[in-house]
Amino acid sequence: EVQLVESGGGLVQPGGSLSLSCAASGFTFSDHYMDWVRQAPGKGLEWVGRTRNKANSYTTEYAASVKGRFTISRDDSKNSLYLQMNSLKTEDTAVYYCARDYCSGGWCYLGYWGQGSLVTVSS
Amino acid sequence: IQLTQSPSFLSASVGDRVTITCRASQGISSYLAWYQQEPGKAPKLLIYAASTLQSGVPSRFSGSGSGTEFTLTISSLQPEDFATYYCQQLNTYPLTFGGGTKVEIK
DSSP states (O other): OOEEEEEOOEEEOTTOOEEEEEEEESSOGGGSOEEEEEEOTTSOEEEEEEEOOGGGTTOEEEOTTTBTTEEEEEEGGGTEEEEEEOSOOGGGOEEEEEEEEEEETTEEEEEEEOOOEEEEEOO | OOEEEEOSEEEEOTTOOEEEEEEESSOOTTOEEEEEEOTTSOOEEEEETTTEEOTTOOTTEEEEEETTEEEEEESSOOGGGOSEEEEEEOSSSSOEEOOOEEEEEO
């Protein structure tokens, strides 16, 4: 069974940094693309970014709103995904989900999701 | 690419047929997914490639469309279907979601 468990959320001041982790189990982590998606309180979903798998050189993509401030990384030996968030703004307050791909026809959708981790940016 | 969902809110009864539309600001072929999110829970993949039902999803859900206009249809609304639905395009980075459609009980 695919399981994704986020951790590391909490309260941080504007301008600060925070790192989220996502522990994966139940599948061969290195084979898969992994994404971060966030949801501000009472709002819709916002895609944050993606890291491709080893076969695709672990390349990354980011939303414009976080590019240059957030970094996605992974450690396949630990079956873990990370999100390093720097220069945090109040508008980064959200529940952050990690998600695993589900690929079909060469395209990868978000097939499995964690339960989310709340990040609050406030003074 | 911007995705515009309509309506943003709809009120319906059990047994009703419900249709949600997702329009893309430019062509995305069939690289569109639909997700369902129940309150307090993570989203769940319902449909991918615009019209392919994810394993385990009830057949009352269906998707159609290509290019810039897509629809999600629930043929007979069930109590467990009252949730918020999102479309997502995967044709072009950055990936984007629609604003969501909240389906509530009439």
